Amino acid sequence: MKHTLKSIFNLTFVLLSFSIFAQKKESDSIAPKTEKYGIRVGADLYKIARSIYDEDYKGFEVTADYRFSKRIYFAGELGNENKTTDEAQLNFTTKGTYFKFGADYNMYENWLDMENLITLGMRYGFSSFTQDLNSYSIYNPNSYFNDSSIITEGKEFSGLSAHWLEAVVGMKAEIFDNLYIGVSVRMNYLLTEKEPEDFENLYIPGFNRTYDGKFGVGFNYTLSYFIPIYKKQNQPKVEKKVN
């Protein structure tokens, strides 16, 4: 189930790329075009889907961006996650809220009145969360006595937090008027975290797993709606070489 969904998502990713790249650049003697400025709001479809098929996960993320200039968009995400992780020696539930804000730079040169995006961006992320250790095992390589080493008395760690930075690569394609589907991949770098005493933040809402030390990865698949606020005409520009 997990894999099917993953491959469906990957397929949309590929299709999305095609739909963006299919638009060839042809002539350059077009009348100056007007571009829409406004706010785009959306939601992460992956987190919604996962909340349905994965009984150990409940989460959502809303996204928003504001077009500041021709290429720069201020962008942010707000989300909440409740995830139970089952490891061989540990079972724990992470609950918390996160927000991220930063900016995206649109690298994509649109053709005609298209308003698609291929962006590079940065985010600052913050999360406030709790870790509930549901059960854990004492690792005892030389067990001789018949004593159980699985402890089901839980431990709760609250008031935890983390700060991190994200480098974001994203794409958004307008599928209907003002309606966009998008995907983004994120590379995360943990700046600081408040760790529980005698445990570890193995999962941080918004940051994801911390198994690779300070580095993490994330992604989202968004459906978003653009609310135009005003239009601005581009200056007719000199032909640019396309490499």
Place this chain on the structure above:
Amino acid sequence: MKKFLNIIVAVIIAFSISGCEKDDICASTTPTTPRIVIDFYNRENNDVLKNVTRLTAKGIDEEIGIVFNENGTEITKYQTNANRLSLPLKLNSETTQYVLTQYSDTEELTNSDTITFNYSTRQLYVSRACGYKINFRLNDADPAKRELDGNEWISNIVVETTNIETENETHIKIYF
């Protein structure tokens, strides 16, 4: 633009490769719950290590002893002739008693002594793969004592350290 796309592709490939999980198994080199490490010394010459002879170690309420060599016969697999002994302590108790028997298979010479360890336990987080471990601390008042039965082969027990955190050091010295 093309360069930029190449970067995206490279990043995506890098992510999909790094998806392989590592560190899922607790490595045997990671210090986890230690055993209590006992070194045997010569009672006549206190600085010299002395090998025990066909010694068995059995928890006082257990049916079978600790296995020292997996490949031994029904008798020899429970015997050791070394000068160092590592004994697991009970995790859910603060007392562990062992019966240490010299010349375990020779009726005329066999001699059993019971030794009692009194300690407190502390749980410590190790890692995702290993979970938690327990460290022990021997009680100051009665860390390790032999039960007197009028025919002891152990002459003296000396506690080297009360903190049992690693198996790389000697915790107890037994003179015989």
